[in-house]
Amino acid sequence: MTMTEKSELSPASSTRRTRGAARLSSMNLHDFGLLGALLLLVCVYAIIAPNFLTEFNLLNVLRQVSIVAIAAVGMTTVILIAGIDLSVGSTVAFSGTLAALFLTERTEIGVIAVLIAVTIAVLAGAGVGLLNGLIIGLLGVPAFIATLATLTGVRGFALLLTEAKPVSVPVGDYSWLGTGHIGPLPVPVLIMALVFFIGYVLLSRMKIGRRIYAVGGNESAARLSGVRVTRLILFVYIFAGACTGLAGCLASARLSSGQPAGFIGFELDVIAAVVVGGTSLMGGRGRLSGTFFGALLIGVLGNGLTLMDVQTYWKQILTGIVIVVAIVVDGIIRRRGSQAS
Amino acid sequence: MSLDALLEGDIAGPMASPGTVILRGEGLSKAFGGNQAVDQVSFDLRAGEVHAFVGENGAGKSTLAKLIAGVLNSDEGTLEVDGSPVHFPGPHDAQAAGIAMVHQELSVVSSLSVAENVLFGVEPSRWGWMHRQKMSATARKYLDVVGLHVPPNLSTARLSTAQRQLLEIAHVLALNARIIILDEPTSSLATSDAHHLRELIGALREAGRTVVLVSHDFDEVLDVADRVTCLRDGQWVCTEPAETLDHDKLIRLVTGRDVLVAPREARVHTGEAPVLEVRELTGPGLVHADLVLHPGEILGIGGLVGSGRTELMRILAGDVRPTAGSMMLFGESFAPSAPSAALKRGVSLVPESRKEQGLILHATVLQNIELAALDSLGSGPFFRAGAARMLAAEYVEKLRIKVSSVHAPVNSLSGGNQQKVVLAKVLATQPRVLLLDEPTKGIDVGAKAEILTLMRGLAAQGISVVMVSSVLQELLDSCDRIVVMRGGRTVGDLENVDISEEDLARLAFAG
Numbered sequence: 001m002t003m004t005e006k007s008e009l010s011p012a013s014s015t016r017r018t019r020g021a022a023r024l025s026s027m028n029l030h031d032f033g034l035l036g037a038l039l040l041l042v043c044v045y046a047i048i049a050p051n052f053l054t055e056f057n058l059l060n061v062l063r064q065v066s067i068v069a070i071a072a073v074g075m076t077t078v079i080l081i082a083g084i085d086l087s088v089g090s091t092v093a094f095s096g097t098l099a100a101l102f103l104t105e106r107t108e109i110g111v112i113a114v115l116i117a118v119t120i121a122v123l124a125g126a127g128v129g130l131l132n133g134l135i136i137g138l139l140g141v142p143a144f145i146a147t148l149a150t151l152t153g154v155r156g157f158a159l160l161l162t163e164a165k166p167v168s169v170p171v172g173d174y175s176w177l178g179t180g181h182i183g184p185l186p187v188p189v190l191i192m193a194l195v196f197f198i199g200y201v202l203l204s205r206m207k208i209g210r211r212i213y214a215v216g217g218n219e220s221a222a223r224l225s226g227v228r229v230t231r232l233i234l235f236v237y238i239f240a241g242a243c244t245g246l247a248g249c250l251a252s253a254r255l256s257s258g259q260p261a262g263f264i265g266f267e268l269d270v271i272a273a274v275v276v277g278g279t280s281l282m283g284g285r286g287r288l289s290g291t292f293f294g295a296l297l298i299g300v301l302g303n304g305l306t307l308m309d310v311q312t313y314w315k316q317i318l319t320g321i322v323i324v325v326a327i328v329v330d331g332i333i334r335r336r337g338s339q340a341s
Numbered sequence: 342m343s344l345d346a347l348l349e350g351d352i353a354g355p356m357a358s359p360g361t362v363i364l365r366g367e368g369l370s371k372a373f374g375g376n377q378a379v380d381q382v383s384f385d386l387r388a389g390e391v392h393a394f395v396g397e398n399g400a401g402k403s404t405l406a407k408l409i410a411g412v413l414n415s416d417e418g419t420l421e422v423d424g425s426p427v428h429f430p431g432p433h434d435a436q437a438a439g440i441a442m443v444h445q446e447l448s449v450v451s452s453l454s455v456a457e458n459v460l461f462g463v464e465p466s467r468w469g470w471m472h473r474q475k476m477s478a479t480a481r482k483y484l485d486v487v488g489l490h491v492p493p494n495l496s497t498a499r500l501s502t503a504q505r506q507l508l509e510i511a512h513v514l515a516l517n518a519r520i521i522i523l524d525e526p527t528s529s530l531a532t533s534d535a536h537h538l539r540e541l542i543g544a545l546r547e548a549g550r551t552v553v554l555v556s557h558d559f560d561e562v563l564d565v566a567d568r569v570t571c572l573r574d575g576q577w578v579c580t581e582p583a584e585t586l587d588h589d590k591l592i593r594l595v596t597g598r599d600v601l602v603a604p605r606e607a608r609v610h611t612g613e614a615p616v617l618e619v620r621e622l623t624g625p626g627l628v629h630a631d632l633v634l635h636p637g638e639i640l641g642i643g644g645l646v647g648s649g650r651t652e653l654m655r656i657l658a659g660d661v662r663p664t665a666g667s668m669m670l671f672g673e674s675f676a677p678s679a680p681s682a683a684l685k686r687g688v689s690l691v692p693e694s695r696k697e698q699g700l701i702l703h704a705t706v707l708q709n710i711e712l713a714a715l716d717s718l719g720s721g722p723f724f725r726a727g728a729a730r731m732l733a734a735e736y737v738e739k740l741r742i743k744v745s746s747v748h749a750p751v752n753s754l755s756g757g758n759q760q761k762v763v764l765a766k767v768l769a770t771q772p773r774v775l776l777l778d779e780p781t782k783g784i785d786v787g788a789k790a791e792i793l794t795l796m797r798g799l800a801a802q803g804i805s806v807v808m809v810s811s812v813l814q815e816l817l818d819s820c821d822r823i824v825v826m827r828g829g830r831t832v833g834d835l836e837n838v839d840i841s842e843e844d845l846a847r848l849a850f851a852g
């Protein structure tokens with residue numbers, strides 16, 4: 001078809017016709033790739049890993065994945081604006097420890113106390129996010145350096161709170177958050193679904209989502225188009241911090257304790273999930289669905305190896321390989337996509 | 342330092358006597374997806390000629406130029422250099438054969454200095470180390486030749502768009518190629534620089550070089566070109582000697598019709614209550630500016646590059662804060678803290694550089710057009726994708742943006758169509774005051790006339806337009822009144838009645 005013929009179609013009708021195709025070709029290809037890789041992995045494990053394909057194990061994988069995935073929702077928004085958050089591991093430890101401190105002296109933990117503990121953790125995370133956002137958005141410090149500073153600072157603060165000792169929480173409603181079920185589904189999995197839904201609404205159904213993509217794509221063009229960039233940066237880091245705080249709360253609920261010295265390097269798992277999910281570290285490109293599949297792929301990979309009693313070092317090596325392969329494949333898809341359009 | 346002395350050095354590839362065919366393309370085709378950008382094009386280039394490529398936006402000029410320069414590979418067809426077939430897998434291979442290109446979308450490396458950019462790839466070295474002093478001296482020669490008077494060790498990030506353009510031209514000169522392809526080199530240059538470039542192109546021809554010039558400026562084409570090749574929808578239309586052509590013939594060749602813009606009616610607005618009043622404004626790059634804008638007026642701002650025009654526009658758009666002075670909008674004080682504040686008051690800017698400030702290049706046409714108008718697309722914080730698609734489709738149609746779908750990424754559009762996307766984005770905010778910084782940059786004759794008509798239509802609805810242009814004739818064609826700037830000051834304010842290009846030029850230059 002020549003260009004003249006094309007331009008004679010009314011834009012509206014050609015829009016409608018090509019929309020489905022365009023979405024399929026460029027946007028979802030990565031998701032399809034991930035899904036394919038995931039299915040392949042599941043098939044292989046179904047054959048070679050004992051007890052892999054059981055309902056118990058599959059739900060268990062989801063539960064294990066959920067904490068990383070919840071933090072990864074926030075991280076996705078941060079990376080979309082071409083930022084990075086290295087303080088996630090420290091924030092998980094800090095917020096979980098704070099929640100545990102609130103509960104530790106109680107003999108009976110009721111619903112109200114649990115709700116307050118969750119709120120404390122989420123607010124603590126949001127507070128760290130606010131700090132990150134202020135350093136980055138107002139002081140203009142690069143995100144990598146700003147969050148490297150809060151990584152250290154927040155960790156120190158968490159250790160200071162308890163003199164580096166773990167804080168145990170009496171078993172009760174709080175640990176239900178990390179280990180309980182509603183129907184067949186683990187509670188953290190349901191919370192993860194809720195967080196992904198919120199993230200989806202934010203990125204795809206709200207105006208701020210459009211602006212997040214725009215700032216990551218070209219900050220000065222976005223600014224000239226009326227985006228208040230500093231505010232947006234603050235919002236994104238606060239949102240990401242809140243997600244991380246919630247993840248920290250679930251982690252402490254699962255362990256029935258706050259671990260101020262734990263979760264070192266946790267941010268790298270989170271970043272890996274986002275990157276494997278196809279979100280570009282340059283900002284402006286990526287999808288939340290990719291992040292979910294990315295987290296799941298890494299989680300399933302590790303789970304099968306654990307079931308087969310393979311040393312965890314292998315898990316690390318394979319995760320590294322998966323990250324590289326995902327990026328390379330994504331690059332190929334993207335180059336094809338831009339040629340074809 | 343004259344050009345002749347510079348060009349004495351060894352050039353890449355052998356030198357042919359003037360008039361002989363040195364490059365021939367046969368049946369060249371290139372498609373992007375289903376879009377046939379170049380379709381069975383055959384042409385030749387001769388030694389010592391200036392060969393112009395003309396055609397509408399999206400006609401395939403840049404794509405054809407990139408096929409010659411090895412930036413793209415053709416799907417079909419052959420290239421011959423000096424009679425023997427060649428294949429250029431990449432631009433390096435074309436450079437080795439003596440072919441170099443200045444791209445329409447500038448590609449200077451902002452993190453390098455001016456000198457490093459000029460000599461990129463041909464850095465003088467001593468024992469494998471870069472030779473800094475020699476580098477500055479050599480770079481300065483090329484900078485002088487193109488008329489870019491900045492220190493060689495300046496950071497490129499500090500250059501304006503026009504200066505970057507000159508820098509890239511200096512760079513291809515340094516590559517010392519025998520076929521030099523210039524893709525719309527003058528679209529962002531001031532009239533004086535553009536004239537200087539014409540002389541430079543003439544000198545290159547005298548030195549036996551071949552210049553391929555892609556341009557929408559027909560005066561320039563008629564002035565410097567020996568032969569003109571016209572493309573339409575990717576297909577070759579004709580190759581004619583320039584002396585057989587004139588302005589009207591070129592318009593007909595390029596568009597396939599006569600473009601008629603009704604002559605401008607002189608309209609005098611002074612006396613009406615002003616929309617925008619700027620008094621004694623000072624700011625970065627701006628020494629003293631006074632400006633009055635009336636309802637429905639098209640106000641032109643002329644002057645040299647660096648005379649403070651862009652700086653004034655950026656202050657008006659809220660992108661930069663003034664240091665002193667006052668601005669009144671519709672009788673109320675106007676001191677926008679950010680572009681968002683100016684947009685809320687109905688002041689919207691088409692910025693100078695579409696790549697850096699105008700567009701999110703990898704995002705779709707839709708995502709770009711909807712961005713500035715987001716507030717009106719859906720209720721409260723929620724976004725209505727359907728409304729955004731309708732808006733984008735409406736402006737794609739209104740501005741006749743040549744694109745297969747609003748979901749195409751902007752970087753797959755031709756340069757002129759990218760510029761129209763920026764314009765669409767700004768118009769979609771329904772501004773009351775429209776600020777245009779070089780809005781017709783890279784736009785073809787037909788589209789220029791359309792934009793001019795559009796501007797008049799907006800003005801007829803009472804919208805006020807401020808337009809910066811380096812092309813004086815364009816200001817005379819479109820504006821009701823013209824303000825001239827020099828050295829950061831507004832130095833003249835002329836009703837556009839019985840004034841000439843010379844009047845404007847005199848004001849812009851006078852010491």
Ligand SMILES: Nc1ncnc2c1ncn2[C@@H]1O[C@H](COP(=O)(O)OP(=O)(O)OP(=O)(O)O)[C@@H](O)[C@H]1O
Nearest residue numbers: 373378398399400401402403404753754755756757
């Ligand atoms: N990288 C690309 N991917 C997809 N399509 C492209 C790409 N580059 C160019 N095109 C398409 O090829 C066609 C010709 O583009 P080209 O840039 O050669 O036009 P042009 O004649 O230089 O126009 P202009 O005067 O606007 O610069 C256009 O329809 C454009 O959308």
Ligand SMILES: [Mg+2]
Nearest residue numbers: 403445755756
């Ligand atoms: Mg072009």
